Amino acid sequence: MTPTRRRGQRLDDAxxxxxxxxxxxxxxxxxTFEAVAAAAGTSRPVLSRRWPTRAELALAAMERAAPPVAAVPDTGGLRPDLIDLLREAVNGFGAVRGEVLAGLLAETARDPDAAAAVRAWIARSTTRHAMAAVLARAAERGEIPTADLSARVLRLPFDLARNEVILGGLPLADDVIASIVDDVVLPLVGAAGRERPASATASGSPDS
Known part of the structure; x- marks a missing residue:
């Protein structure tokens, strides 16, 4: 029996x-393109027309299998919010093996366009806007002095978790997530708020 020829989204999904x-x-x-083509029942030229490089193909698969955080936790407390947010993010980018992330970063280091695509996926998977929302609510409740924190601080818990995934592999245990929150993030957001000069406080929300 001749297999049905697939086109469009059905072929992309396969x-x-x-x-x-x-x-x-x-x-x-x-x-490799050859391995993917064989597994998907298609040809190498079909793949390369859609995704010219191996890194682009891998990123497309990662985007589909590991979407960014969709919801902002609202438990009523900063610590549980942070733990829930970080756990959800880890379930997203943590679904990608550390070796895959390390390989992508190494391969794209000399390719500005590919490196930018990897950074964009990492940024989407960390969802700084969700971190900003969690901190804004905590500031309103008086748990931290201010939510006016830099984009680097907003990225930090996700960067630390991703580093654990790349270096240590999966799964990322709940006690590691709790340690990132308790030992690093909570002290940092409190200290950053107290030490930030009043003149440096800008109106509006942090970068998202």
Missing amino acids: ILDATWQILHEAGYARL
């Missing part, structure tokens, strides 16, 4: 499913 399976089971080093 390709990205095959890419994700290879990334998840074999790692970035074993991701």
Whole structure:
């Protein structure tokens, strides 16, 4: 029986499913256009027309399999909000093996466009706007002096968690997430608020 020819989204879904399976089971080093084409039942030219590089193909599969954080936790307290937010983010980018992230970062280091795409995916997976919203509510409740914090501070818990994933692999245990919140983030947001000069306080919300 001749297989039905797939087009459009059906074909893209088959390709990205095959890419994700290879990334998840074999790692970035074993991701090739030939392997994906064979697994998806298509040809290498079909893949390369859609995704010219291996890094772009991997990123597309990661975007589909590990979407960014969608909801902002609102438990009524800063610590549980931070833990819930970080756990949800880890479930997103943490679904990507540390070896895959490390391979992507290494491969794209000399390619500005590809490196920018990786950074954009990382930024989307960290959702600084959600962190800003959590801190704004905490400031309103009086838990921290201010929510007027830099984009670097907003990224920090996600950067630390992602570093744990890259260096240590998965799963990222709940006690590690709690340690990032308790030992780093909570002291930092309190200290940053107290030490920030009044003249440096800008109107509006932090970068998102």
